[in-house]
Amino acid sequence: MLERSSKLIQRVSSGIEGLDEMLRGGFPEGHVVVVIGDSGTGKTTMVLQYIMEGLLKNEPGLYITIEEDKESIIATAKAYGWDMEKYIKENKLALLKLDISDMKATARQIKSELPGIIKTFGTKRLVIDSITLFSMIFDDATERRIRLVGLIKAIKKAGITALFTAEVNADNTLHSKDGIVEYSSDGVILLQQNEFDTSIKLMTRVVKMRRIRHDRLYRPYEITDKGLVVFSNEMVFHEVGMYDVPASARKPRQPV
Numbered sequence: 001m002l003e004r005s006s007k008l009i010q011r012v013s014s015g016i017e018g019l020d021e022m023l024r025g026g027f028p029e030g031h032v033v034v035v036i037g038d039s040g041t042g043k044t045t046m047v048l049q050y051i052m053e054g055l056l057k058n059e060p061g062l063y064i065t066i067e068e069d070k071e072s073i074i075a076t077a078k079a080y081g082w083d084m085e086k087y088i089k090e091n092k093l094a095l096l097k098l099d100i101s102d103m104k105a106t107a108r109q110i111k112s113e114l115p116g117i118i119k120t121f122g123t124k125r126l127v128i129d130s131i132t133l134f135s136m137i138f139d140d141a142t143e144r145r146i147r148l149v150g151l152i153k154a155i156k157k158a159g160i161t162a163l164f165t166a167e168v169n170a171d172n173t174l175h176s177k178d179g180i181v182e183y184s185s186d187g188v189i190l191l192q193q194n195e196f197d198t199s200i201k202l203m204t205r206v207v208k209m210r211r212i213r214h215d216r217l218y219r220p221y222e223i224t225d226k227g228l229v230v231f232s233n234e235m236v237f238h239e240v241g242m243y244d245v246p247a248s249a250r251k252p253r254q255p256v
């Protein structure tokens with residue numbers, strides 16, 4: 001059941017049942033949410049799942065890829081059994097690869113062309129995979145923030161719900177590499193791959209999701225041949241301790 005304070009906010013399902021449960025119903029409509037994770041934690045898989053969920057519900061999608069080629073994204077989707085080409089042919093999905101050689105011009109282009117594309121396709125769901133390169137192209141932190149905020153504003157004006165992927169900061173695994181996108185976004189989801197004593201565990205956490213109540217605990221997930229599966233009712237335990245957070249994210253305890 002939805003929380004009282006969140007009642008009026010429409011939700012957009014993520015395509016991942018356990019994640020929707022952590023969010024008490026899905027992403028708030030119109031939010032820009034960033035999925036932060038290390039290499040291979042399943043960021044692309046998660047945003048593909050989000051786009052495919054929309055297509056199944058007849059909600060057109062726009063997938064902007066910045067690093068990977070279109071063919072590679074289509075092949076990744078295909079390996080999970082998701083046929084992007086069918087939806088591209090039906091004009092329900094647009095897959096764009098941005099030119100990184102002139103990212104500044106590309107940034108201007110996205111901002112000016114996004115509203116038109118969204119209107120033409122009736123786009124409801126947008127993905128930018130990954131936002132890190134877009135952001136890091138601007139050397140100056142202030143310009144980086146201005147560009148990101150400008151992009152987010154354009155997306156919000158169009159009234160669509162967007163997911164960005166972002167690389168993690170290797171020195172602080174709770175933050176993105178650019179250190180900005182998490183502040184400018186409405187929501188932050190972490191995907192982590194943690195080494196415990198004898199095993200490696202994947203765990204996810206909703207760090208923020210503006211305007212709703214949500215689960216804040218780390219929950220285990222797996223990448224299966226059908227995509228991400230989040231175990232929203234399970235805790236992540238340290239094998240020899242009783243913590244529900246990985247060592248890398250644990251702060252030293254203060255004496256009481």
Ligand SMILES: Nc1ncnc2c1ncn2[C@@H]1O[C@H](COP(=O)(O)OP(=O)(O)OP(=O)(O)O)[C@@H](O)[C@H]1O
Nearest residue numbers: 038039040041042043044045046079080223224225
């Ligand atoms: N079809 C599949 N079935 C099961 N697991 C898969 C499948 N495809 C990928 N994986 C798992 O997912 C991992 C990568 O997922 P994905 O590409 O979504 O991660 P990513 O975080 O986007 O990585 P990158 O940092 O390269 O962008 C692979 O390393 C593999 O462990």
Ligand SMILES: [Mg+2]
Nearest residue numbers: 043044045129
């Ligand atoms: Mg990826």
